[in-house]
Amino acid sequence: MKFTIQKKLAGKLGRAGILETSHGAIETPAFVVVGTKATVKSLTPEAVRDAGAQVVLANTYHLYLQPGDEAVKKMGGLHRMMNWHGPAMTDSGGFQVFSLGAAYGKGISKVLAITDPSLLIPERFDDAAAPRLAKVGEDGVSFTSHLDGSVHYITPEKSIAIQHNLGADIIFAFDECTAPTEDIKYQEEALERTHAWARRSLAEHQKRNTENTVALFGIVQGGREERLRKKSAKVISDMEVDGAGFDGFGIGGSFAKEDMESAVKWVNEVLPEEKPRHLLGIGEPEDLFMGIEQGVDLFDCVLPTRLGRNGTLYTSRGKIHIENAQYRLDLGPIDDGCVCYTCKNYSRAYVAHLFRGKEMLAGTLASVHNVHFIVNLVKKIRRSILDGNFEKYKKEFLKNYAQ
């Protein structure tokens, strides 16, 4: 893997570059489309590519459970199995430590607005009895399969071994994503664990990456604390095993919306400039501008596809709920001026009809549009950096989008 910075944002952390992987180059900043179970939900790989996507992200935990990493390997690896021949990444399962663990059944998600202070846990209470499908130990995490209830113990070594079997170009260290509602003491313990796991992930990767075709990204955690975020960025970027460190970095964690920018800035001020940074699980258009400005090169997020399937569509004037009564007979495209397959061929009224009729094509057309919208938004931001008019483009876009 090779990363080249082409142009920087004056006086800012942001930059545009090219990331070369074993399956082709990614022009950064880039939006990585999420295909958890080796499929971008409701889309064929051709549709994903035609929407402008350069790279997809699959998930270790989900593919380990089904069909199994050995099965994926037998099918020729991730790329061949899913017929995606461009760059691919896999997440380590670290997010499932959070989503199936502390966040399980609690309505806590990747980004939340802390408007209710009672959400913040002042003293960590023992809620070991609370139902959860992931339990964190020092050595690894015990998962109870949501598919069949079977128990699986995932360690950093196991996550890396699975990821090597899956065969993505860029893989992630196994980490513990924490909730912003955790107290400092817990954040600190979890951070130490994530660092220890990062080292073990790196060591396991060195053993397996004999042909040097796979890149490993270490993940920075630290919650909402500047001290912890900076410490984590330092520890992860300095980490070496046998003289080799991480090829790039992930910035993880569940954020309070208002904390996201500061966290990203703190981290990217510390991370080495010459390596790529991936802001995990983000985001919304506003978040993308923020992240890029603060030095993020890669993003991934389920929103384009999940919102699409649920009937929310991105437009240059903000998101719309296509099932709202006002679109029933709206013959215009989803977004004026959009050149995606959906907008070129179908009306809002038709897409609304498909949703009301619960037709499968609804989710497909909506996802095509949303993926195209977000992927191309990042491409346009990249262009604006290269053209030296990032600020102008940002202002212009957000002015329309926020109305």
Added chain:
RNA sequence: GCGCAGGUGACAGAGUGGUCAAUUGUACCUGACUGUAAAUCAGGCGCCCUAGCGGCUACGUAGGUUCAAAUCCUACCCUGCGCA
């Protein structure tokens, strides 16, 4: 014409004297969703308002019994099935 069954909110369909403005599903209206437990979930859905365990009108129509009726009685109208 006779016999039987039945007429409940947009639809389907519960309820068979009080706790029923009426279970439930669908439809409809609105909202949520950020390294996917998600083609999912939540709220609303008679009318009025000072929005309250408030007022009013409601279970085919019209009467009646009762402290109290969607629920019981009478008549009428209508629907389905069967027999003529």
